[in-house]
Amino acid sequence: MNREEAENCREDMEIDGNDSEMPAQRHADIIPDGFNANYLKAYYGKVFPHSDIFKWMCYGHDGKHPGCDPTYLSRREFSFTLDNDIYLRFQSYTSAYELESSIKEKCPFKIDIGPVYSVNPAKRHAYAQTGDNVFTPVERELIFDIDITDYDDVRFCCSGADICLDCWPLMTVAIKVIDTALRDDFGFNHILWVYSGRRGVHCWVCDGKARRLSNEQRAAITDYFRVYKGNENSNKKVSLVGPVLHPFLARSYTDVLKDFFEGKVLLNQNILSTEEKYEKILEMIPDESVAAELRGKWQEKRKAKDDINVVRWEQLKSLLYSGKVKHIQGLRRCIEEIIFSFTYPRLDMEVSKHMNHLLKAPFCVHPKTGRVCVPIDPNNCEEFDPTAVPTLSQLLQELNMSGSRADMDDELDRTSLGRAVRYFRSSFLQPLLKSCKEEIESAYNSRLQQSKNSLSW
């Protein structure tokens, strides 16, 4: 029996609950850092929360209620990126067992989740023959993708794919602003935030009415969140017009952005410390004479016991708020515009606008960092530390260390992923499934009522 067969054999036994051997025997005691296919195999075999993902994707349709749609899961697209960059689209599954065995067998480097289509996506060509069944997305979570590389012009600590604890709070702020609006403004309740594994966050809005939004409605929500009007070839990045801000922007500003800017960004990013940096801010002041006055002040060499960024920011504010510039057009919103430019969430709009965008599944492992895409609790998102997210090798190490006598759930608990999975279940999955059940029930009853009405003539 070669090694691969041996592994498969072990996995079969696990499924039967007879779990006597552990990867400890497969790997040496020390697991080197990094990412490789063997680690991943062990991860999918022992740690990945298959059944939670399955239950989530079923949205209650795996139940016995007559209102359940047994085809629901099978119409969902999964896509796998395998080793060697082989990309498998339009995978679909009819049961928890199928999904789990396929993941274990193919050992994908990345699992993407697509929309629920009108027909089983794996059989789309067969359906195409019959004419009337158009292959088209019918349901999809409302998703958001925020990537810190889009903030490169306002962060000076890192660039590209790098992140550090100085720039990560930009993501925290994005979560707070968007999460609050999704709940308070749009009335969504079932929202999952996930660390993307390297440099950003994903958001899944899973309420029934979110999943059924049309592309146009998705675009409308995305535009509601949009304040950046500029692109790489025009100067103005944030343009806030009108005598007052829309309640959503006003709330985001006073509750989150202003304090974050003055308390964190100013100091962490030293945005007024050098000429090169403060010139960027002076560019945002639409009146040349005002900008020149500040430039004059800032060019003077001076010793100050306070932080130079704070001093200069106070100077800027007191000049812009002073009576003598009040009459100048376009200055009224200038301070807000600067703060929005540096702090307001930058969404990848295209991802959210269309139903057929794929998004990486939670609990995947990022192949570059080896970090697991764990959920982030929006209520405690300040505490989330991307540099402390469990890595693949760390998880395997923990499994090795802790011996071998337990069932799946306990095994999870023995690793640092346990907390993340428990959060996923208790704060996201359980409330979601509860409301899915209610929705299925009430939809069924109203259908019943309808057919009764149409019969009783």
Next chain:
Amino acid sequence: MQSLGTRRVNHQNDAVAVAVAGAASPLPLYRSAPPLEVRLEDFEAFAVDRLRVLKAISDGLSRGKKPEEMKNLVDELLKTHMSHPKPPEAVNKDVISHFVLRLVYCRTEDLRKWFLSMETTLFRYRFKRESEEAQRALMADFNLPYKAVNTAEFESVKDKLGQVARSIGQSLPTADAIFYKVPFEDVPELVAGRRVYIHRGNAYVAMNQVVSLVVTQFRSFLSKALILTNRKWTSSIKEQEKDRLTPIVEVLSTSYLGPDYSQPRESAEISLKDIDHLAKSSFPLCMRHLYDKLKEDHHLKHGGRMQLGLFLKGVGLKLDDALAFWRAEFSQKVGAERFEKEYAYNIRHNYGREGKRTDYTPFSCQKVISSTPGVGDHHGCPFRHFSEENLRAALGGMGVGNRGMDDIIDKVRNRHYQVACTLTFEAVHGSSCDAGINHPNQYFIDSQKILQSKLISSSYNARPSRMLKTIISLANISICKPAHHVKQ
């Protein structure tokens, strides 16, 4: 209910009164096809008139006309093309032409999309000019299930409603103002523009915004109707009418939309080594800019890859060459491996070799202009999306001189982006472009035509003596032979 009924009657009287005055006909909802007999000439003539209206609306939108300008435009168009000395005839013409164009524009996704969008815009501006009373009556016709917000609730959200009103430059709502509380899903355009207060999934829509509610209904109704019409068309009408209506219908749909440039012209194939040269000589600014940025950064974001990639496909770049082209640039930045993994798929996808296997068509000017490039993006229409300073620099880079530049900038300020692009074409090529620029691939083809004829008819030392300047207008049909001035 009584009061609503009365209102409806009033509305009809109003409408007739207005129509008698010759200014406008009442606003039909086009719920069902009219049981009218139509002469075949009218069938076609009415449809052509309506098409003129829709086409002009489409042009207005792509020029970024403001709502106020659109309103005037629609008024003008209706008066010119849709009025009739006898008011009942005007109503008939309105209804008949709409249903004829439904037949014409039901047959492909692209045609439906265009028709839906233009008819909806037309409906919107016609609805807006109705009186408040007439608007309420029309709302009743749509059976909208919305209720006005009661006083207690109004008081509880009054501050927020005021904040929204002020944020969009409107006066504060008075105590007797009517607001409807509707699911935010029903007013996407108001949500997108942050023009409503939204709380827990409900949008508070002011009376002067109900047009959005009605338009959404109109749009979704028409969208469904078009699908049904298409089924009927393919299953029966097309065959039954093959000697009578079918030819008319087929001609009508091609006469206005123009070619989609999805297939390169015959024998037009370009190879990798030509691209650099062609980019300098024949790419419109939007593509030239993307091309230069790609060469500079060895990277473009999604929107840029789509816009340039499909353009190149239309120009005649074969899939294998396209892959080589993008690979050569991207691999310098992200490495060959990541290119194959993350980007090659999309290129094959654009050529219809992956995913849905749709052969995607290159973007038209209208699509490019209406795109919304964000941070890090270079796609879009430079005439619309660049700051003036950057635009001037970019035009300078194309070789546009000072005088031409000012004309172009002037057009841009008036939001005539396609006209600005046409002027740029003329400045760069030294010959006129009477048709105007409607599609980046058309720019390319026209440019190539001119350059090739120059190559044939001129010796190399002859330079264009004087830049030919033409003012673009539909009326200007003077024909300039591209190279006639070079020969002297």
